[in-house]
Amino acid sequence: MLAGALACGAWLSAWADEVQVAVAANFAAPMQKLAAEFEKTSGHKVMLVSGSTGKFYAQIKNGAPFEVLLAADDETPAKLVAEGAAQPGTQFTYAIGKLVLWSAQPGLVDEQGAVLKRADLHHLAIANPKLAPYGAAGVEALKKLGLLDAWQARFVQGENISQTYQFVASGNAELGFVALSQVWRDGKITAGSAWVVPTANYEPIRQDAVLLNPGAGRPAAQALLKFLKGDAAKAVILSYGYAL
Template sequence: MNVRARPFIPAALAVLIGCTAFTSVQADEVQVAVAANFTAPIQAIASDFEKDTGHKLIAAYGATGQFYTQIKNGAPFEVFLAADDTTPERLEKEGDTVPGSRFTYAIGTLALWSAKEGYIDGTDKALLANQYTHLSIANPKAAPYGLAATQVLAKLDLTDKVKNKIVEGQNITQAYQFVSTGNAELGFVALSQIYKNGKVSDGSAWIVPEAMHDPIRQDAVILKKGENNPAAKALADYLKGPKATAIIKSYGYHL
């Protein structure tokens, strides 16, 4: 009978190999689809998440409606941070998520913003004056912040009055860019895009009262592709923890 000899491994080296193997098993990557309005917060959270857990977060940014289509077409996302609660709920009902994993990670705030200092006086006066050439909003069919913007316009009886002035971005990032580059004098954006250290960091804005549109409840969910990935569960848990929630609040979201 042939017996294969096992190579001798010094005890110290054996311990080192064991630790290395353990680390590689524990550290995983998680592919995350992130609503465009949450770009800055998730980038800030990712740094702490990787330091605290060892897992790596790989994010893609875009409109919630577009992500839904991509997920249904087999995109490799494992966690979805949406800009609404209806899209994750829909995916949940269609069997594309890990049961019981959906939760609200933030409640968004809509703002009317101009890159020009003093153009907006903190109220809806500049919007109602209708003296602008272009008004930027995100695509209301794909982006919940765009839908909220149309609800505000309807509430102020401006829908027909400004319809020829609207420039529509594919998502809230593009809506912001139209204003920041001067292609639109003002536009509806996510407060998180212009908010830093407890105040509007650039230009001028009107923070839209929540009563003027449906709540922008932003839900997260672990998708089926992330069911067996420890990093996906770790990220969901981390978003509920004190470090992440402090960052989320610092960008003007409610919890």
């Protein structure tokens, strides 16, 4: 019996694999939860690095050994496929992100976003629109509202959406554009006050996954992408305020 158990353990050890994942900062929290569930059910290990999609693109092009990219847009994965850095036919949308105007102060942000018309507020946090799709969406929303010129000099710019969130959470900015997933759990805002920006004010934030070349032929990388398409993963993604 012991010999059989040891043989089974050796087989599982040989089968188990590790996957290197680059994940957009807005999806870091749900991905940590998903990774734990994936590890439990698959036996594989997940190594996560979170950051801005724009920076990941540059790192991948420079030879970073990521096997899976979970981007904050659909353009970067498509570009990597077109440029031969990712595997054709593996790109898919794992989530559709939502933009929210958020403040750590209860009652500051109203449900119509009229707070953006106030001239007495000093700072609006926003992710670098050249690197972060949520930052680009925030700029687009301000343009649609005719308020970009009024706010541009008051921007506090984060390198990615996680840093942008921290600017607001710490009070260094009274309000900011962040991902709904950062302040939403199971149908409600977790703290402060917020306005979920109508999707008509910005292009849909389609967040795509893709298998990068180092992940080709790697069991864990392929298994993770399959897991993200399953019902259990979708339930977690929805609970963080994303659409599918």
